[in-house]
Amino acid sequence: MIKGIRKGNTMENTNEMTIEFDSRSCNEGFARVAVAAFCTQLNPTLEEVADIKTAVSEAITNSIIHGYENEVKKIRIECQVTEREMHITVIDHGRGIENVEKAMEPLYTTKPELNRSGMGFAFMEAFMDQVLVSSELGKGTEVHMKKTIGCIGGIFE
Amino acid sequence: MDEVLQVDGTCMTVFVPKELDHHNAEGIIREADRVLERENIHQIVFDFRDTEFMDSSGIGVIMGRYHNINLVGGYVSAVHVNERINKLLHLSGVYKLITISKEQGWSDKGNKKGEYYGKHQ
Numbered sequence: 001m002i003k004g005i006r007k008g009n010t011m012e013n014t015n016e017m018t019i020e021f022d023s024r025s026c027n028e029g030f031a032r033v034a035v036a037a038f039c040t041q042l043n044p045t046l047e048e049v050a051d052i053k054t055a056v057s058e059a060i061t062n063s064i065i066h067g068y069e070n071e072v073k074k075i076r077i078e079c080q081v082t083e084r085e086m087h088i089t090v091i092d093h094g095r096g097i098e099n100v101e102k103a104m105e106p107l108y109t110t111k112p113e114l115n116r117s118g119m120g121f122a123f124m125e126a127f128m129d130q131v132l133v134s135s136e137l138g139k140g141t142e143v144h145m146k147k148t149i150g151c152i153g154g155i156f157e
Numbered sequence: 158m159d160e161v162l163q164v165d166g167t168c169m170t171v172f173v174p175k176e177l178d179h180h181n182a183e184g185i186i187r188e189a190d191r192v193l194e195r196e197n198i199h200q201i202v203f204d205f206r207d208t209e210f211m212d213s214s215g216i217g218v219i220m221g222r223y224h225n226i227n228l229v230g231g232y233v234s235a236v237h238v239n240e241r242i243n244k245l246l247h248l249s250g251v252y253k254l255i256t257i258s259k260e261q262g263w264s265d266k267g268n269k270k271g272e273y274y275g276k277h278q
Contacts, residue, residue, distance in 0.1 A: 025180035032178075050210075050241055057212040061179040107250075115186050115221040119213035119249045126248055 013082060015041065020076045023068045023092070025061075031077060032056040038079050039086050042149040051127035052086065052147060058120040059090035059143045065111060067094025067141055086147045088128075093140035100133050162188055167199040167231075171222075173208045177215040185218055190225070199231040203255075206237035215242075216249045223254050234258065 017038045021027045032053045039052055056077070063075050076091040097103045103110075104125070109118035124131045128145040135141040161184075163170045169192055174181050192198065201222050205211075223233045234256040235246065243259065246252045 025178075025183070028178050028180050029176055047241075053210060054212050054245075057178050057210075061212065061214060065179065115182065115214075115217040117213045117217035117220050117249060119216050123213050123245070123248065 015081045017079045018076065020074050022072050023064045023075050024072060025064055027075075028057055028060050028064070031060055031075070035077060035079055035088060039081065039149070042081055042084060042086060044149045048147070048149055052088070055124045055127045055131075055145055055147075056088060056090070058124050059088075059145070062120050062143070063090060063092035063094060063141065065114065065116070066097070067092040069095065084149050086149055088145045088147075090143045090145075091140065096137040096139055096141055097133070097135040098137060100135055104131075104133065161185060162192055164192060164196055164198070167197055168202060169193070169196070169198045169200070170202045170204055172204050172206070173211075173215070175207050176210040177208060177218070178210065178212050179214040182214040182218050186221065189218075189222060193222075193225055198226065199229070201226055201231070201233045203233070203235045204237055205235060205239065205242050208239070208242060211242055211245055213245075213249070216245065216251055219246075219251050219255065223251075232256070236260070 019031065019034055021031060035056045036049050036053045039049065044052070060075060060077075064070065071094075073093065078087075078089040078091070080087040102108055104121040105118075106122040107118040109116040112118075121131065121133075124143070124145060128147045130144075130146040132144040133141065134144075161172050161174070163172070169189070171185065171189055173185075177185075189201075203219060219233065219235070226233060233254065235242075236258045238246065238257050238259050243257065246255075246257060
């Protein structure tokens with residue numbers, strides 16, 4: 001163990017990763033796998049990895065379909081691990097959400113004609129410990145998700 | 158890539174790919190709806206044997222197809238459903254609309270990919 005990377009200094013106990021990619025649907029698979037790979041340093045169970053992949057996939061799909069409405073612009077994902085917590089923020093600069101509360105209701109969708117189920121936010125909330133959405137019309141949307149990974153023995157142990 | 162759709166009489170089987178997200182869902186919806194329009198289909202079977210990942214886009218695929226086939230009195234089932242997929246089907250409430258089978262084969266007949274699953278009920 002390297003001296004100095006010990007609890008007490010919070011900056012040393014975090015690890016961060018940011019990716020930015022075009023809002024094309026073919027990037028969805030890559031992005032969720034990248035986030036899942038980053039979280040493996042916390043020794044997650046397979047189920048926890050699957051939870052994170054599903055939640056990230058939902059957030060990116062929302063940005064592509066609703067945020068940018070299939071225009072090709074940039075989506076940014078910021079990840080941070082602290083001790084046993086995984087923080088993921090998915091950011092787009094699309095049209096924003098008019099009524100966040102309504103959007104987060106299960107089965108509510110503004111695009112039923114595209115075979116959307118309206119379960120995106122419901123799945124994010126089901127699979128992550130916390131989901132916070134901040135959105136401004138015409139400016140974009142930020143979805144912040146947090147999940148505590150159960151297993152002990154991350155890279156900082 | 159293997160065939161995604163297979164039609165046997167009035168039964169259409171959809172072999173769901175390894176990953177069913179928004180990207181893959183669009184192609185499956187297009188293909189499935191084309192068959193539903195042209196042929197007399199009364200049963201849709203979603204076969205999840207190869208599926209390792211699914212999100213709410215997959216739920217949308219099932220709900221949309223259910224809606225279409227329900228209009229003509231048909232029904233939808235899901236086979237080879239693993240724990241993960243089963244969880245998603247239950248969380249979304251779709252399990253109320255369709256028949257779910259976790260078994261390796263839908264009936265004694267259909268056990269290999271490409272075989273007829275047989276009518277249920």
